[in-house]
Amino acid sequence: METGTQHPGHEQIRAQPEEERYIAPASPIALKRKIKITAVEAITKSKSTESAEFVLHVPSEYDYRYTAEHREEIIQKIKEAYKQACGKSMPIYGVPHHYLKDFVTTKSDRKKNLFKVPEELFRMKEEESPAEPDPMKALLDEVPNFQKTKGTSLYQKNKTEKSVMLDEFKILKVLGRGSFGRVYLAEMISNGRLYAIKELRKDVLIDTDQIQNTRIEKEIMKNANHPFLVNLDYVFQTIGRIYFVMKFMRGGELYTLITKEKRFAEPRARFYAAQIVLALGHLHRNKIIYRDVKPENILMDDDGYLCLTDFGLARFLEEDKKAMSFCGTPEYMAPEIITGEGHNRAADWWSLGVLIYEMLVGVPPFYHQNQNTMYQYITSRSVIFPDPVKHKITVSDLAKDLITKVWAHISPLVAAGEVTEGSAGSRAGGRRGHPQAPLLLHS
Ligand SMILES: Nc1ncnc2c1ncn2[C@@H]1O[C@H](COP(=O)(O)OP(=O)(O)O)[C@@H](O)[C@H]1O
């Protein structure tokens, strides 16, 4: 599966499903399943000194229970890998029980939406953050020094300019964390111009089978000649990495802005939406579907205009063809991507509808902490707008009409009225840990 927001999880751990639960540590043949480290949500261990049991909680699958002589060493390794991949501490629960059967969510529990993670009072905070170094500082410590890096040029937009090499850039700071490496703010030493440099680790691209997608991303960005699309100025490579050098968007992500301001007044949302419409229209005219419209991928310049960036999921598609891959970011995914019936550029308009709703209301229209339930909402529920009196949010009839129309022609269920009246969910504690208070729109 291609995925838009999640870390690709190149760190993997091996384990066994609950049905075959006890692995003898000395029997490596028994280890045959791979779980992405990012899929592990927490670990529960027995506090009993007699017990060597622990459970890996994997909400996207089901849980895994183990007994292992070297339990603490194994947990330590998992914690380190998780920290590296997710940039935060793995939650650890310590329970007095000798056997941990009651804390294992099985396949059938999952079907019933039962999750058996211990209660919060069992959380072992001291295990999770023993005076760890500042993650940002650790990131900066690892920042490559381009002056000492031997790189080769793969692309230069302005062919009349004298050729530019990687060592002509100096990294100033880390701007963001991408799926395959970091994004840096860098200065071109000769003229002081600022650029954003996206780093892609080749080992991770290979592990996650993303070589072809990266080629497409580069091709699309090279040709993204439009005021509302971020395009490429240079591409370099070293033995282990590829670097995309692009315009630095000083205003940061639209996501940060929505989070800070909770929601936008309609004229402002309209102004932003119009720019994304033009950006998507340009891509579609060039037979490109984008597939990852979301506020994290929309960056703002210092003049207040927006640019769409991150073409990692984009691809070329003829007008009469359909794409089949399951990809995107759950909250913004069109129903036809979820159902796997094949999608085309209409899927981008669906995501734009979600984005417009989010800009006006403050939360996306379909949300649930459980991803599968969220998919169910997207494929079967109609959208609910907030009540102006109760929620104190007014969405004009024109905006409602626009949002429902971009969806109506896409989802046959919605169009046919075969939908259950649903509610927009809150995003409290969700994927991105939205700090704002949950907005419950049950009518
Ligand atoms: N041109 C840019 N200017 C400023 N920040 C950027 C730029 N490009 C990316 N970023 C930051 O880096 C983050 C990750 O970049 P992105 O291209 O979306 O990577 P990924 O494909 O891994 O999601 C963005 O969400 C944004 O915060």
Ligand SMILES: [Mg+2]
């Ligand atoms: Mg992105």
